Amino acid sequence: MMVVKMVVVLAVICVHQLYGASGQDCPSNQELQTSLGQVEKMLATHEVSYQTSLHSLRKKLSALVNSIAALASWKTSENASCPRPELPAHSKKLGRVFSVGHEVHFLCKSGYELIGPRTRICLESRKWSGQKPMCRPLSSSSSSSMPSFSPRSHPAPSPASTPAPSTRPSLCTRLQGSTRCSCEGGFTISGRDNSMCTDLDECELFPMGQPGRLCMHRCINTPGSFHCLCPAGYDLADDAHSCKDVDECERKSHNCSQEELCVNTYGGFRCERVECPRLANATYIKTSPVRCDKNPCVVGDLACSQEPNSISFHFLSLVSNMSAPRILFRVSAARLLGDSLRFGLVGEGWRGRSYFSVQHSGRQTGTLMLTAPVPGPARLQVDVEMKETEGGALLGRYLTKVVLLVSPYGF
Numbered sequence: 001m002m003v004v005k006m007v008v009v010l011a012v013i014c015v016h017q018l019y020g021a022s023g024q025d026c027p028s029n030q031e032l033q034t035s036l037g038q039v040e041k042m043l044a045t046h047e048v049s050y051q052t053s054l055h056s057l058r059k060k061l062s063a064l065v066n067s068i069a070a071l072a073s074w075k076t077s078e079n080a081s082c083p084r085p086e087l088p089a090h091s092k093k094l095g096r097v098f099s100v101g102h103e104v105h106f107l108c109k110s111g112y113e114l115i116g117p118r119t120r121i122c123l124e125s126r127k128w129s130g131q132k133p134m135c136r137p138l139s140s141s142s143s144s145s146m147p148s149f150s151p152r153s154h155p156a157p158s159p160a161s162t163p164a165p166s167t168r169p170s171l172c173t174r175l176q177g178s179t180r181c182s183c184e185g186g187f188t189i190s191g192r193d194n195s196m197c198t199d200l201d202e203c204e205l206f207p208m209g210q211p212g213r214l215c216m217h218r219c220i221n222t223p224g225s226f227h228c229l230c231p232a233g234y235d236l237a238d239d240a241h242s243c244k245d246v247d248e249c250e251r252k253s254h255n256c257s258q259e260e261l262c263v264n265t266y267g268g269f270r271c272e273r274v275e276c277p278r279l280a281n282a283t284y285i286k287t288s289p290v291r292c293d294k295n296p297c298v299v300g301d302l303a304c305s306q307e308p309n310s311i312s313f314h315f316l317s318l319v320s321n322m323s324a325p326r327i328l329f330r331v332s333a334a335r336l337l338g339d340s341l342r343f344g345l346v347g348e349g350w351r352g353r354s355y356f357s358v359q360h361s362g363r364q365t366g367t368l369m370l371t372a373p374v375p376g377p378a379r380l381q382v383d384v385e386m387k388e389t390e391g392g393a394l395l396g397r398y399l400t401k402v403v404l405l406v407s408p409y410g411f
C-alpha cells in the first residue's frame with residue numbers, strides 16, 4: 001500500500017505541473033479533487049490488475065516447480081533398478097532390463113517343472129516381486145504338473161516324491177500405479193499384501209457324505225488341485241470321481257483254478273467250486289459249470305425219486321446296503337407236466353433267511369426277493385426249491401442254490 005500511496009502523490013504533482021504548463025489559472029480545489037479522485041480510481045484498477053497478475057504468476061511458478069520435481073522423480077525412478085535376479089538351476093531367464101516396473105520370466109529346461117512364480121517384477125522398492133522359483137525334475141508318478149481345478153486320475157503321487165508347496169507367491173502386475181495380484185486355479189490369494197497364494201483344500205470344502213462330494217470313495221488334496229482314490233479292486237472312472245469295479249474274470253487277472261468258477265464281485269472276485277452233492281439215495285452228474293442233474297433212479301426207488309432232479313447254482317454280486325425290496329432271481333419251469341408248482345426257501349443253517357422271500361409270479365415262475373438291505377461285506381446263500389405235483393403226488397423237485405456276494409462298499 002505504501003508503493004500505491006507514493007504513486008498517488010507523484011501523480012498529483014504531475015497533474016499540477018500539467019495544468020501549470022498550459023498557462024491557464026490554477027484549477028479550483030474542487031477540480032483538483034475531482035482529478036485526484038479519477039487518478040485514485042485508475043490506480044486502484046491498476047492495483048487490482050497487478051495483484052491478479054501476481055497471483056497468476058505465482059500459480060504458474062508453483063506448477064512449474066511441481067513439474068520439475070515430478071520430472072526429477074520420474075527420472076530417478078526410471079534409472080532405479082533391481083539387482084540381477086537369481087537364476088534357478090535348470091532354468092533360463094527371459095528379460096534383460098532390471099529397471100523398476102520391468103519383468104523377467106523364467107522357463108525350466110525340458111524334463112523339469114517350474115515351482116514358484118513364472119514372472120517377477122522389479123518393484124519400486126528395488127526388489128523383485130515374489131520368491132525365487134525353482135525347477136524340479138518331472139516325475140512320471142507325480143501329478144503336480146500344472147495345477148488345475150480338475151480332478152486327475154490316479155495313481156496318486158508317490159509319498160516319496162517331494163510335495164509341492166501349499167503356498168506360493170502370487171503373480172503380481174503393476175498397472176497404472178496400482179499392483180494387482182492373482183493366483184493360479186486351486187489357490188486363493190492371501191497374505192497381508194496379497195503376496196501369497198494358499199492352496200484351497202477342495203476335499204475339506206466338499207466333505208465326504210455330503211451332496212456335491214468330489215469323490216465317490218476318497219479325496220486327496222494336492223497343492224492347487226485334488227484327486228480321487230478308489231479302493232483296491234476298483235478303477236477310477238472316466239469322470240475322475242466314481243469308482244468302477246474291475247472285472248477280474250473278464251480281464252483274466254484272477255487266480256482261480258480250472259476246476260473253479262471265477263465270479264466277479266464289486267471290488268474283487270471269488271473262486272467258487274461248484275460240486276455236485278453226494279447223496280446216499282441219488283447220484284448226480286455235472287451237466288454244465290453251474291448245474292448238476294440227477295442220474296436216473298432205479299424204478300421203484302422212492303428215496304431216489306424224492307431227491308432233487310437238478311441242482312443249479314447262481315452267484316449274484318451286490319453292493320452293500322442295496323435298497324430293498326427288489327427282485328433278485330426268477331425260477332421257471334421249462335415245461336409243466338403236473339397240475340401244480342410250488343416255490344419255497346429250503347435248507348437249514350444258512351445265514352440271513354430274513355433277507356429273502358419267494359413269491360409265485362405267473363403260473364410257472366417263482367421270484368426270489370430281497371426283503372431288506374444287506375450290509376457288506378457278506379456272503380449269503382439261499383436255496384430256492386420248486387416242487388411240481390400232480391394230484392398231490394410229487395413229480396419232481398428242482399433246487400437252485402443262490403449265493404449272494406455283497407461288497408464292503410455301496411458301489
Ligand SMILES: [Ca+2]
Nearest residue numbers: 246265267268
Ligand atoms: Ca471285481
